[in-house]
Amino acid sequence: xxxxxxxxxxxxxxxxxxxxxxxxxxxxxxxxxxxxxxxxxxxxxxxxxxxxxxxxxxxxxxxxxxxxxxxxxxxxxxxxxxxxxxxxxxxxxxxxxxxxxxxxxxxxxxxxxxxxxxxxxxxxxxxxxxxxxxxxxxxxxxxxxxxxxxxxxxxxxxxxxxxxxxxxxxxxxxxxxxxxxxxxxxxxxxxxxxxxxxxxxxxxxxxxxxxxxxxxxxxxxxxxxxx
Numbered sequence: 001x002x003x004x005x006x007x008x009x010x011x012x013x014x015x016x017x018x019x020x021x022x023x024x025x026x027x028x029x030x031x032x033x034x035x036x037x038x039x040x041x042x043x044x045x046x047x048x049x050x051x052x053x054x055x056x057x058x059x060x061x062x063x064x065x066x067x068x069x070x071x072x073x074x075x076x077x078x079x080x081x082x083x084x085x086x087x088x089x090x091x092x093x094x095x096x097x098x099x100x101x102x103x104x105x106x107x108x109x110x111x112x113x114x115x116x117x118x119x120x121x122x123x124x125x126x127x128x129x130x131x132x133x134x135x136x137x138x139x140x141x142x143x144x145x146x147x148x149x150x151x152x153x154x155x156x157x158x159x160x161x162x163x164x165x166x167x168x169x170x171x172x173x174x175x176x177x178x179x180x181x182x183x184x185x186x187x188x189x190x191x192x193x194x195x196x197x198x199x200x201x202x203x204x205x206x207x208x209x210x211x212x213x214x215x216x217x218x219x220x221x222x223x224x225x226x227x
Contacts, residue, residue: 016056018094018101022157025094025101029151030123031056038133038145039074050074051086051135051143053119055103059089069105069119071143084109086119086143100124100152111141120144123152 018025032054040049052060053069063070063083067090072083087105095102100123108117118141121133126148133145 020154023154024157025151025154027103027151028056029149031058033058035060036133038135040135040138046076048074050079051145053086053105053121055089055121068108070108084117086117097122115141117141117143122146124148125153126150127153 016027016031018027035052035054035058038051040051049071050073051069051071052062054060059067060070061067062079063072063085066085066088068088069086070083071086073080085108087108089105091106093104093106095104103121103123104118105121106116106118108119111117120142122136122144124146127150129149130147133147135143136146137144
């Protein structure tokens with residue numbers, strides 16, 4: 001127990017990612033558009049216990065309208081309202097196990113001795129995907145499933161993307177500075193041309209003509225310089 005507490009204190013858990021100091025686990029590979037459905041084997045073909053759950057959102061809400069992992073009685077292929085919550089993703093905990101990791105949902109329905117149900121999902125590191133989880137253990141208060149998936153394999157952090165981001169940022173900054181410099185030079189050229197135009201006009205003889213509407217028109221006489 002103490003060992004697990006220490007492990008949790010050294011790690012940071014996110015909704016779909018489990019991070020540690022030098023590596024992380026990508027849990028988005030576990031998410032499905034439709035929840036996982038695992039059916040327990042039974043002697044009767046009419047009655048079965050069905051388990052539904054999901055990861056990283058899109059959790060089933062069939063049982064009591066609450067989001068989480070649950071078990072429900074299935075009669076002739078139809079889920080009934082007879083169900084119990086195995087655990088809620090709001091109380092998700094993640095810990096490392098041999099060759100993988102374990103996801104735990106807790107605070108499920110009431111069970112014996114005033115306890116609440118919980119469920120473990122063991123994700124074993126593998127380059128291949130299992131199509132579904134398998135039920136490996138169950139009692140009144142605890143249920144466990146297992147599957148093989150790349151989601152159980154740790155991924156190393158890479159410094160290369162950060163280096164690329166730095167270079168990209170420097171390149172963008174240089175482009176912005178270059179654009180600002182070019183704009184300033186263009187403005188200076190425009191101002192220089194405007195001053196030159198005003199100077200040329202000021203050197204030319206001007207004549208004021210009184211218009212019929214009492215307005216005044218200034219006429220600039222462009223004369224060729226005398227030889």
